Amino acid sequence: MRVSILGAGAAACGAAAQLSIMGHDPMLWSPSGRSTEALAAGAPLLATGAIEASIRPRIAASAEEAVASADVVMLAMPGYAHKLAFDAIAPHLREGQPVIISSHASFGALYLSRLLAARKLRTPIIAWGTTLTTGRKASATEVAVNSLRSKIDLATVPENAADEALALCTTLFGERFVLREGLLAIALSNLNPQNHLAIALFNLTRMERGESWGQAENVTPAVGRVMEALDAERLAIAGAFGVTVRTIREHYAFSYQLPVGSIAEMNAELHGRGKGGFGPTTLESRYVLEDAPYGLLPTVLLGRLVGRPATLHEAGLTLLSAAYGRDFTRENDLLPALSFDTTTREGLEALARNGF
Known part of the structure; x- marks a missing residue:
């Protein structure tokens, strides 16, 4: 599957590496473009530690390009960038195009839901209680992955999309996801x-x-x-x-x-x-x-x-x-x-x- 990741920090790069290992096709988007400049020029992304991989993710020049080329959109940015990212992708999302928030913060899923409702658009919004990996960016082209989490809680808005979301996340990242009782549980799951x-x-x-x-x-x-x-x-x-x-x-x-x-x-x-x-x-x-x-x-x-x-x-x-x-x-x-x-x-x- 083609997965566009909004972000280019440690969590985003760790997710891209795991997606590639699982046989999927990741793309990264950095709002400023600075974090992906070396990757866009052709340098490989090297993951070390809990994930060992050298990959060449596609790089999006804009949020519109990231959304247009994706089967799934995944947000992996700090909480203070979530509103910016939601505002950037909301005009371009398609009916039914899943959005994963890794990890969910401050009821951002509801903010995105409101933006999409204004377009009379419905799409599953998948909220994770934490990130797939822990670690740090060692350089612009290297991510040191400390751990690959064995369990990640998730819920969806609307709730009736939960079973399909669980199957999707498992296809993308493997058997590690646990359904929780809705968005409130996820809002209280990020430790x-x-x-x-x-x-x-x-x-x-x-x-x-x-x-x-x-x-x-x-x-x-x-x-x-x-x-x-x-x-x-x-x-x-x-x-x-x-x-x-x-x-x-x-x-x-x-x-x-x-x-x-x-x-x-x-x-x-x-x-x-x-x-x-x-x-x-x-x-x-x-x-x-x-x-x-x-x-x-x-x-x-x-x-x-x-x-x-x-x-x-x-x-x-x-x-x-x-x-x-x-x-x-x-x-x-x-x-x-x-x-x-x-x-x-x-x-x-x-x-x-x-x-x-």
């Missing part, structure tokens, strides 16, 4: 924001000074306890909505193939295997700039909707805003576009089932 909050907050001076530091190595028992407490808040909100989501321990076990223990113990095991990775070396990190406004804030708002305050999430959001000298609650461009501040629980649940 990156809560995990990155604890990791970044307790290592902020290392990031600011540009130090090289092991990420898993520094998830000490104290940091691990905070991560587990943040997880308890998320699980309570999911329970109030009546949806089942994966726990942080399950997430680590499935993402990194680890025995289940405390979060500190699991990170120590990951570090011991030499797969603990390195933390951010700058304050300009997606751990904060993406995850604070597009991950922590939606969890806080969902907690308010069901009377389960996400106290630690909100405190972390406030502390990060103070440290950065900016208000991360005002940097989300998707929720205001959905008038989320006036949304009721009942209205949100209906939209999560059927879209606009």
Whole structure:
């Protein structure tokens, strides 16, 4: 299948490599074109680590070209670029053309649904709870893949497209997908924001000074306890909505193939295997700039909707805003576009089932 990937970062390149291994034909689109310049000139894309491949993905010069040549469109960009990407592809999508969001953030599936409804167009929107791979871009033409996840949660808008979406994702990426009870479950399934909050907050001076530091190595028992407490808040909100989501321990076990223990113990095991990775070396990190406004804030708002305050999430959001000298609650461009501040629980649940 021809799969156009919107993005050219580590997640996008990791997905392209896996698609090629599975016998599919990936295309990459970078809005600025800078990230794909070397690939467009003919250099191969090299994946190392959990995926070993050298591929030559097609490169799209525009969002229109990416959509026109695709059987499936896949978004693999930071949350702060999702609205831009949705606005770019919505005028060109075809009836029934699937869109995968990897990973879903801040009810972007509903924003895309509204754009398509304005065109009287229906297409399955597939929301993943996390990305296919973890890793980093080593250069413009190299991606170091730390892990290929064994389990990825998914749901669709509308909900009745779920079975076909599961079959499609399995065809593209293999047997690793788990259906969840709709978009609300996926909205509460991305653990990156809560995990990155604890990791970044307790290592902020290392990031600011540009130090090289092991990420898993520094998830000490104290940091691990905070991560587990943040997880308890998320699980309570999911329970109030009546949806089942994966726990942080399950997430680590499935993402990194680890025995289940405390979060500190699991990170120590990951570090011991030499797969603990390195933390951010700058304050300009997606751990904060993406995850604070597009991950922590939606969890806080969902907690308010069901009377389960996400106290630690909100405190972390406030502390990060103070440290950065900016208000991360005002940097989300998707929720205001959905008038989320006036949304009721009942209205949100209906939209999560059927879209606009």
